[in-house]
Structure formats: structure tokens, C-alpha cells
Amino acid sequence: MLSAQQEIYLDNNATTPVLPVAAAAAMHTMQYGFGNPSSSHATGIKAKAELETTRSLARQLIGASSGDIVFTSGATEGIQTSIVSALLAARERGLAGPDTLLLYGATEHKAVPESLKHWNRVLNFNATIMAIPVDQHGLLDQAFIRQHLSKTAMICTMAANNETGVKQDLTALEQLIRQTNPEVYWMVDCVQALGKMALNIAATSIDYAPFSGHKLYAPKGIGFLYIRQGAPYQPFIAGGGQESGLRSGTENLPGIAALHAIFTELAKETGSVFQPERILWQYRQALLSALKQVFPALVLNSDAPYVVPTTINFSVPGFYSKDIMDLFDAAGIRVSSGSACSSKVPSSFVLDAMGLDSWRSQGAIRLSFGPAMTKAECDRACAAISALQQVVCQHCLVLTDATPTLEIHASGLIQLKHEALCSYLLICPDSRQVVVIDPVLPLAGRIANIIQGQGLTVKAILDTHLHRDHQSARPALLALVGNACPAESCDVLGWPEQVRQLHCGPFQLTKLATPGHTPEAVSIMLHHSDTAHGDKVRAVFCGDVLLPGGIGRSDLPGGDMSALADSIRLLAATLPDDCLLLSSHDYAQRFFTTLALALKEQPLLQDLLHNSANSDWPLQLQQQAALLQQHSQHLCGLVEVSLSDATDVIAPQRLNQFMAQRPDVQIVDVREPHEQSAGALTQYLQQPYAVLEMPLSKLADAVMTQRLRPEQPLLLVCRSGNRSLVACKVLGRLGFKQVFNLKGGTALLQ
The missing domain is CATH 3.60.15.10 (Ribonuclease Z/Hydroxyacylglutathione hydrolase-like)
Incomplete structure (x- = not known):
């Protein structure tokens, strides 16, 4: 079976593994430093010290010598709190209704516009919400901001984009915002910034800046919010008065301890697990070189000098996001499309907002690595990507001078x-x-x-x-x-x-x-x-x-x-x-x-x-x-859509028992040929079961030539369980009575 150590994880903008020192800190706190920071005895005092030391480190790292640092459950909570606080304060100033604007960058994480819409409705603020356009580089349209800011109660921008890695010029934005409307409330999503770009919050007039722990090697469920001194703030959670009354509820001390360990590493001048920016740019170039070996026609959707080095967003002519994701996933390489799902081909709303061609938006792949990546990890990732060159050539996904091998399905x-x-x-x-x-x-x-x-x-x-x-x-x-x-x-x-x-x-x-x-x-x-x-x-x-x-x-x-x-x-x-x-x-x-x-x-x-x-x-x-x-x-x-299901859905943990009880069952791999070559199904199986490779593109051929027969018991497998379920439904309609589907596909066999 494919082990976690064999995985090449390159989706760090979605989430990161917990850093060993952070995991150790969280575990130590759960077992030995478990006191309630609100308790007055020695165990509670130790917990309180851990809390405040971490808060001080956070101030140091983001350059926030003043203002409040409030620990939260993550960036989404920080976004909600910021928006609610700004809208309530704006209403007290007499701002509300359709003539008042709420602005956000068109490429913001969906948490921002969706939160604006939600609280605008719930609080009966009823303002007009507008997206700020961006140019082809993903940079905000400053002329648009200048035109509309005088009527704006709140403006939301981001430090670095989660899909493209594009950095906004916060200094130029601040100058524009404060010259045009000094009273507007300004939130900056800093989730993708910490550890990847310099931040000096104290030197700015940013009112709110949410951060997330799990994007930077801490556990999920912990984050913090910076609130500028003097900025309005309405507690989102009331109760016992923790966090100086700004966020009630007993603090997530194990998560905060993990942040402490992360912040300590970030603050080191030498010997830190976090790499300096020049090394991150070297890693980026090495990964790009490997990608271009596989896809010579690769086109970058964002690039220097507009991006942080840890995000590579690219498209390949002739490929949809899913094509490349399936190929990479079969090879144990985890990337993402960064796309919003639709009833048709998924399309990246971020790249659409940048005005890029639809093929780039529908084919976008986001490869993101963390600032703690080691050279050995980078080398292993490059080797795994480069190895796919033979696969794409063999299956004619990309034509090169090499003579491809005729594969079984090309007939x-x-x-x-x-x-x-x-x-x-x-x-x-x-x-x-x-x-x-x-x-x-x-x-x-x-x-x-x-x-x-x-x-x-x-x-x-x-x-x-x-x-x-x-x-x-x-x-x-x-x-x-x-x-x-x-x-x-x-x-x-x-x-x-x-x-x-x-x-x-x-x-x-x-x-x-x-x-x-x-x-x-x-x-x-x-x-x-x-x-x-x-x-x-x-x-x-x-x-x-x-x-x-x-x-x-x-x-x-x-x-x-x-x-x-x-x-x-x-x-x-x-x-x-x-x-x-x-x-x-x-x-x-x-x-x-x-x-x-x-x-x-x-x-x-x-x-x-x-x-x-x-x-x-x-x-x-x-x-x-x-x-x-x-x-x-x-x-x-x-066409009326009516679906039938597989005979049964087999959970991965039941696979060996099921096969022992049904030795006549034929396992059928319905992934596409390039996925099968990139990662054979047998490597995921604990037992040496015989596997019939029959991609969906050959399903009609298999039925026509009777390679698949109605009386034959079949267990269908794909990457996630979705395509195999589709195949089950197709065969079930044709009279196949014993068609089973492996729940979760190869993803849950790992």
C-alpha cells in the first residue's frame, strides 16, 4: 500500500501537516500543561503564561506593537468578527442602505464575500456589495477603489491570494484608502502571508487582520485576529469574558501552544525550519523545471514579481484541471485545481476575474509548498513530477520526439x-x-x-x-x-x-x-x-x-x-x-x-x-x-435523470473480507490509462488480487466485445469512488446484477 511517507504533498495553501515541534508542544500541553488560563492556581498561571507568551510572539512576528491579538478558531471566525464589528460601527455612524458600499477584491477567498452577504442581510445593513476588479496580474484596480471608496463603509482585501499567490501592494493600497476615505474600515486577509512575505502591521492603518494556524503547520481549529488600536470591535462570542472580554470561551491552549512553537521557529534568526525567501524562490524554480519537463507547453497564470514564491498556478493547453489532478494523484502527488465546482467543467473564479482565457481557468492547477520545505523534500517532489514525463508520452497526452509505447487501450x-x-x-x-x-x-x-x-x-x-x-x-x-x-x-x-x-x-x-x-x-x-x-x-x-x-x-x-x-x-x-x-x-x-x-x-x-x-x-x-x-x-x-446505485458499496476496511467471501469477483480499475500507468491499483491492495484495467472511455467497447458480461460479479474502483459509481449505474441499467463499488476508491486505501 502507498504510505504517507511516499506521498508528495504539494497543496499547502489548502492545509499543512503539523510541524513536529508544534505537535509535540500541543501534546505536552494536553498532558502536562492542561491548566485553564482563567484559574488562579499554579497550573492555571502556567497556562496563562503560555497564552501571553504566544500572544507576544504573534505581535513580534506581524509587527503589531499596539492593538489587540485575539485567539480564534481560525480565519473564518476572524473574518466574521471583523465584518460584524465594522458593520455595527458603520450603522452607528448613520451608514446603511443601498447607497452605502461594501467592497471586496474579486479574487478574495469565498469566506469574505459570503460573510459580507450573510451579515449584510442578517444585520439588516442592506448595503450594496461590490467586487473590486483586478488586472491580468491579479492586482486590484485602484481607479475603481478611488471612484467608489467615498461611499464605502468597509473594504476587504488580502495580503496574498490562496490560488495564485499574488501579493497586493498594501503600502500603495493604504495610501489610496486613507487619502480617499480615512474613516472606512479596512480588513486584510493575511492567511497566506505569514512566513511567506514581510508584514509590519503596526506601520499600517489596517483595522483587522485574520490569521489561520493550519495554513502554517499548526493544527486546525486555531488562529488569531489582529485588531488595530481604536478600531471598533464587537465580541462575537459572549460568556466568561476570556481574551479580555473580546472572545469568550476557554482558550484552545494545545492549539495556542502549537502556535507558540511555530512562532518560535519563525522568530529564529538562524537554525529555523523555515527557509529564507531566496531559498523558497530556488525551490519554486526547481519545481517549475520539473513541471516543464512533463508539460513543455505549460503556461503560468501568475508569476514574479507579483507572487509569493510558494504558489505555482499553471495551465497546460489541451488539459482540464481534472486530467492533471487525476494523473498526479495516481502518482501520489497531491495538488489542487483551486476551482469552484459547477455543473460543467470546473472553472477558477480567480482566473476568470483576472480575465484569463477560459482554457486557462478550466485547466488551472495550483501547486503550493510550505515555507518549511526541505531541500530533500523539494528534490523528491521534482523527481516524482519528472517521472511522469514517460507516462504522458506513453499515452500521447503530450507529443514529444520520443516514440510512445502502444498501450493496451489504444485499440x-x-x-x-x-x-x-x-x-x-x-x-x-x-x-x-x-x-x-x-x-x-x-x-x-x-x-x-x-x-x-x-x-x-x-x-x-x-x-x-x-x-x-x-x-x-x-x-x-x-x-x-x-x-x-x-x-x-x-x-x-x-x-x-x-x-x-x-x-x-x-x-x-x-x-x-x-x-x-x-x-x-x-x-x-x-x-x-x-x-x-x-x-x-x-x-x-x-x-x-x-x-x-x-x-x-x-x-x-x-x-x-x-x-x-x-x-x-x-x-x-x-x-x-x-x-x-x-x-x-x-x-x-x-x-x-x-x-x-x-x-x-x-x-x-x-x-x-x-x-x-x-x-x-x-x-x-x-x-x-x-x-x-x-x-x-x-x-x-x-433526458430525465434517474439514477440507480451499485449492488452494494464496499467500505475499504471490508475489502479483504469481501474478497474472501466472493472469490469470483473481478476487480475492475475504471481510471483512465494514464492514471493506471502513473500508479497501478495493485500497489494499494494488501493482497495480490487480479485487476482488470478498464477505463470509462473503454466501457462501451468492453460491453460490445463482452469483456464485461452481465453474469460476472464486478468490484469497480477509481480514485475517489465517484467514477466507479457512475460505471456501476451504467452497467446496472444494462442488467448487470452483481456490480459493487469501492467506497472512496484508492484515496481511502492509502
């Missing part, structure tokens, strides 16, 4: 997905030919890499119809990889003129006119010959005639409801019930369907096929079209 049918869009590659490993079907632009680079990296000859690039919601990538792919069939001898969908059947090794493709969604639409039949099953239609690329869980729409320009119904009837009369229907869209993570399953799931289809005199299928299709027309995004069909 047969490959289903690639971008959001709800589906593209397909049909590869014959013997003839080295490939047919591409329904290519989409976001996947064009990946498809071209596979074709060029594997040295494949393009037999054809086909579309099932002229898509209404996106542009076909056929022209772009033709420009990148060429085509054996000249464009002038092909029809509008790329099918060679005067050719009834396309051959690609053992595969044969024929087309069937299936208009209705669009007038020129065709369905492409995939025949596959083998000795066991003879020549039969194994799958059909049906475009948007039928969708997994839905029927294509016919209300778009050129659409025809009656023609669509006739096309569906033609497919039903032509195809075997178990033939896979491979669509251009998959709106519900179902990957594919069959005619038998579609009839079972959609009563409308039954009515349409029988076309009885009293059938109301035309009315139902019209109602679906009306719903789709009201939808905010373009959809090519209406």
Missing part, C-alpha cells in the same frame, strides 16, 4: 467526452487505422495526439449530422492529421462518395439515413466480425436521434417530427435489441443505451413505435420541445 472503440458531448475513435491495432466519429473542438487536441502519437492512419473523420449546438472538429482534425480521403470526394458529413461500406480492420461501417433532428442526419452502423459471434451490428452511432435516456428534438431549423419518428422506427426494425446506441450527447452520465433499455425507460418510445390511432406521441414531443425552448442552455434532446 477498439474509445469514447471521449467533453461535458455532455461525445466523440468516438474506432482503432484497428493491426492495420493501424482509425475512424473518428462526431469529433468536437474541445477534444480535437487529444484526438490528434492519439492519432499522431500512435502513428495511426486516418481512414475517415465522420459526423452523424450537422450539429446545431457546436462546431464539428472535422476541419480542424483534417488540418492537424490529414485524411486518406480528400475532402472534395466526401459528402457534407465526411463520408467518402460512392462508398457504401468503410473497412477498418475487423470493423465495417455502413450508414443509414435517419433524418428528423436535422435533414442530413445519418446513423452509422458498426459491424464487427469474429468467430464466436459472426457478423452482426454491435453498435450504432446514432447522433441525436436517440439519446441515453431521451429522444432527440425536432423543433430546430430543418427538423421534422414525422421524419424523426420514421427514423426511430427504422432503427428499431434494423437493430438487434442488445446493440449499443452511441449518441452525440450524454446529458445524464449514462454513456450509452440499447434499444431494449430505451423502450423500457421511455414509454413515449413505445407509443411512437406502435403509432396507434389514439397515441399522443406527437403531443408529447411538442411538449418536450416547449420545455427545451425554455431551457437556458442548448440541449439536443430532453
Whole structure:
């Protein structure tokens, strides 16, 4: 199994491991220095001394010779307290209502704008909340601040950004703020600053500065807040009057003791575990060099001189954040995307605010190391990253001069997905030919890499119809990889003129006119010959005639409801019930369907096929079209999302017991090939179980070729348990009765 010592942890902006001296200090306090600082006996007096010594060290480190230092549960509490205090004080001065502004930097941690919104509503302050724009470097727009500050009750900025590491010029901001509105309350989020950049709070007029312990090697649940002398302060927690009445509740002394140990190390002039800034810049450069070995086209989203050295935010053309995160995680390298999740591809709101291209925002990776990183740790991280160069080359993720190794999954049918869009590659490993079907632009680079990296000859690039919601990538792919069939001898969908059947090794493709969604639409039949099953239609690329869980729409320009119904009837009369229907869209993570399953799931289809005199299928299709027309995004069909679960979810601690009880179960690794190469599943297993590597992109191929069979008990595994659960649902719908999912995936096996 992969041990914690083998992990390469490079997500320190999210949280840090507890420094050994801090852990020892916390443990000593819990066992021997456990007194209540409010008690008057000797044990309490010792605890009080620990508390005040730590407070003094905090003052020293942030340069706060005056003002209050209040210990909190963390930065979020400090943010709430600051905002509540400022809003109450502003209201006493007669400021409130929509003409009063609350400003915050557009790239602030979500804790700040969400807290502003919450307390603005709860306190009935009802001010107008506005985000301060930033430039392409992430620096605040000072002209915007100057324009709006006179009406502002509170302004919130940050010292260093958690995603990009961008530093704000606090000196310039202070000059602007105090010259424009000396009375405005100013909070500066300093969570990512301590230990990474110089702070001299006393020399500023910052009113509030929250800090967090777990971002700097202390345990979670401890932090502190600086409050400038004379700044308004409203205790957030009332009670026993601890912290001079500023924050009641018995202090978290073990956490404070851990801070004491951290602060002591930071204060050392020599011999500290914390590295000087020049060394941190050297580490940054070494890590960047390793990253560029793996991804030569890497682009930095923030860089010197605008950043602290410990944060590297980058994107790679052709990669989404998840692609790189899955690859790194399989290799035991922990990074993050720093992205806000959405129903589509995650996108970084920080990079969006900086005005960077969407591919950079959707592909952003944040690599962050701590200021206590050692040279040995840096060298180990660089070696682990550099080792991935072979993996990305082998799987054609990045093309180099090196000849890639043909890997097992670069054959047969490959289903690639971008959001709800589906593209397909049909590869014959013997003839080295490939047919591409329904290519989409976001996947064009990946498809071209596979074709060029594997040295494949393009037999054809086909579309099932002229898509209404996106542009076909056929022209772009033709420009990148060429085509054996000249464009002038092909029809509008790329099918060679005067050719009834396309051959690609053992595969044969024929087309069937299936208009209705669009007038020129065709369905492409995939025949596959083998000795066991003879020549039969194994799958059909049906475009948007039928969708997994839905029927294509016919209300778009050129659409025809009656023609669509006739096309569906033609497919039903032509195809075997178990033939896979491979669509251009998959709106519900179902990957594919069959005619038998579609009839079972959609009563409308039954009515349409029988076309009885009293059938109301035309009315139902019209109602679906009306719903789709009201939808905010373009959809090519209406799909009802209904999910079924795995037969059972197996907890990691039950794995060995489960396998002992069910020796017939086949473990299936559904991660993508590059993840499997970066970190084999067997390294996570305590026993030498046989593992079948079957990525989601090959799931349709595995069902079509019966490498996965309904009667076979399967235990599916991925990195987190999410993709394997999706695969369980897909197989469950197809009649697989014994499909199990490993809860938490490889993450909980470590």
C-alpha cells in the first residue's frame, strides 16, 4: 500500500501537516500543561503564561506593537468578527442602505464575500456589495477603489491570494484608502502571508487582520485576529469574558501552544525550519523545471514579481484541471485545481476575474509548498513530477520526439467526452487505422495526439449530422492529421462518395439515413466480425436521434417530427435489441443505451413505435420541445435523470473480507490509462488480487466485445469512488446484477 511517507504533498495553501515541534508542544500541553488560563492556581498561571507568551510572539512576528491579538478558531471566525464589528460601527455612524458600499477584491477567498452577504442581510445593513476588479496580474484596480471608496463603509482585501499567490501592494493600497476615505474600515486577509512575505502591521492603518494556524503547520481549529488600536470591535462570542472580554470561551491552549512553537521557529534568526525567501524562490524554480519537463507547453497564470514564491498556478493547453489532478494523484502527488465546482467543467473564479482565457481557468492547477520545505523534500517532489514525463508520452497526452509505447487501450472503440458531448475513435491495432466519429473542438487536441502519437492512419473523420449546438472538429482534425480521403470526394458529413461500406480492420461501417433532428442526419452502423459471434451490428452511432435516456428534438431549423419518428422506427426494425446506441450527447452520465433499455425507460418510445390511432406521441414531443425552448442552455434532446446505485458499496476496511467471501469477483480499475500507468491499483491492495484495467472511455467497447458480461460479479474502483459509481449505474441499467463499488476508491486505501 502507498504510505504517507511516499506521498508528495504539494497543496499547502489548502492545509499543512503539523510541524513536529508544534505537535509535540500541543501534546505536552494536553498532558502536562492542561491548566485553564482563567484559574488562579499554579497550573492555571502556567497556562496563562503560555497564552501571553504566544500572544507576544504573534505581535513580534506581524509587527503589531499596539492593538489587540485575539485567539480564534481560525480565519473564518476572524473574518466574521471583523465584518460584524465594522458593520455595527458603520450603522452607528448613520451608514446603511443601498447607497452605502461594501467592497471586496474579486479574487478574495469565498469566506469574505459570503460573510459580507450573510451579515449584510442578517444585520439588516442592506448595503450594496461590490467586487473590486483586478488586472491580468491579479492586482486590484485602484481607479475603481478611488471612484467608489467615498461611499464605502468597509473594504476587504488580502495580503496574498490562496490560488495564485499574488501579493497586493498594501503600502500603495493604504495610501489610496486613507487619502480617499480615512474613516472606512479596512480588513486584510493575511492567511497566506505569514512566513511567506514581510508584514509590519503596526506601520499600517489596517483595522483587522485574520490569521489561520493550519495554513502554517499548526493544527486546525486555531488562529488569531489582529485588531488595530481604536478600531471598533464587537465580541462575537459572549460568556466568561476570556481574551479580555473580546472572545469568550476557554482558550484552545494545545492549539495556542502549537502556535507558540511555530512562532518560535519563525522568530529564529538562524537554525529555523523555515527557509529564507531566496531559498523558497530556488525551490519554486526547481519545481517549475520539473513541471516543464512533463508539460513543455505549460503556461503560468501568475508569476514574479507579483507572487509569493510558494504558489505555482499553471495551465497546460489541451488539459482540464481534472486530467492533471487525476494523473498526479495516481502518482501520489497531491495538488489542487483551486476551482469552484459547477455543473460543467470546473472553472477558477480567480482566473476568470483576472480575465484569463477560459482554457486557462478550466485547466488551472495550483501547486503550493510550505515555507518549511526541505531541500530533500523539494528534490523528491521534482523527481516524482519528472517521472511522469514517460507516462504522458506513453499515452500521447503530450507529443514529444520520443516514440510512445502502444498501450493496451489504444485499440477498439474509445469514447471521449467533453461535458455532455461525445466523440468516438474506432482503432484497428493491426492495420493501424482509425475512424473518428462526431469529433468536437474541445477534444480535437487529444484526438490528434492519439492519432499522431500512435502513428495511426486516418481512414475517415465522420459526423452523424450537422450539429446545431457546436462546431464539428472535422476541419480542424483534417488540418492537424490529414485524411486518406480528400475532402472534395466526401459528402457534407465526411463520408467518402460512392462508398457504401468503410473497412477498418475487423470493423465495417455502413450508414443509414435517419433524418428528423436535422435533414442530413445519418446513423452509422458498426459491424464487427469474429468467430464466436459472426457478423452482426454491435453498435450504432446514432447522433441525436436517440439519446441515453431521451429522444432527440425536432423543433430546430430543418427538423421534422414525422421524419424523426420514421427514423426511430427504422432503427428499431434494423437493430438487434442488445446493440449499443452511441449518441452525440450524454446529458445524464449514462454513456450509452440499447434499444431494449430505451423502450423500457421511455414509454413515449413505445407509443411512437406502435403509432396507434389514439397515441399522443406527437403531443408529447411538442411538449418536450416547449420545455427545451425554455431551457437556458442548448440541449439536443430532453433526458430525465434517474439514477440507480451499485449492488452494494464496499467500505475499504471490508475489502479483504469481501474478497474472501466472493472469490469470483473481478476487480475492475475504471481510471483512465494514464492514471493506471502513473500508479497501478495493485500497489494499494494488501493482497495480490487480479485487476482488470478498464477505463470509462473503454466501457462501451468492453460491453460490445463482452469483456464485461452481465453474469460476472464486478468490484469497480477509481480514485475517489465517484467514477466507479457512475460505471456501476451504467452497467446496472444494462442488467448487470452483481456490480459493487469501492467506497472512496484508492484515496481511502492509502
